[in-house]
Amino acid sequence: MEDHYSVSSPRRILSFSKRRRATVYFQDPNDKAAGFGVSGEHGLKTSEVYGFVGSITTIVATVIFLVWAYVPEPCLHSIGVFYYPNRYWALAIPTYAMVTVVLALAFYLGLNFLSTPPPTSLSTIFDEFSREPAESVPLTEGDDQPIEPISDISIDKINILMFKNVK
Template sequence: MEDSYSVSSPRRILSLSKKRRASVSFQDPDEKLSGFRLPEEHGPKTSEVYGFVGSITTIVATAIFLIWAYVPESWLHSVGIFYYPSRYWALAVPTYAMVTVVLALGFYIGLNFMFTPPPTSLNSLFDEFSREPATSKPSMEGDDQPIEPISDIGIDRINHLMFKDVK
């Protein structure tokens, strides 16, 4: 990447381009290792622009909504605004939105209850992804034990481990 004419020093790099123009760069040599260097392309990122435009749009829309909802009609007429939606919608739209969110949450919870098997069903213990433990016993050759393959622990073993002292 560097030219054959470049000279490195701890605090600055003097590089000569192919046209023999000198350019001095005061770049810290640790910047490449630390990852805190400026990107090659300067200017705002698209996500930053969209975020800024979105926040400004939200503020302007909120201000227009509050003016429309709370300023008396005579003030709007004196400014020259004669056409605007009915004030009914200032309460109706937020109310409909909140009711829609509450109903969607209730519907989602209801669907989860409908599709969850009962606790007595074997489908809550076994499914198509269940794996039986390996039946082969590893050989006892010193301390080097192979790692057992991933498998499910049986419910009888879990009950024995958790409730062995309870009678």
């Protein structure tokens, strides 16, 4: 026999079962023992409100822009809209915005190139945080090997490791 829907309590237990039994438990917001307070104690976060308002504003502004850019003038006059900016700006504003973004990225890239030292500079290899490896004292057979202090690997060791088999 199939058990259709059984609801014990809308707040505590909601059980749906057809052939297998699955149970979903909901916490009671008035239950202080569970560690959760009353829902009135936790309000909306300001970031949530700003995000919601920002998303709604973006959607409304996009719809207004598309109506202004694509709806013919007689349709706008029929709904009572007589004053609006020239349609030239429907293309000019997005174009100016895209050119501004591209120029800002190019300017940022250029500033990075100007502030980077040339490849032949020793400052690309050594700086104030470079550490030479400390001289290790050879230990006898029975002693444990200590962990070597953190240091940079010198460029000649790197070259030997990478290019020793290249002829």
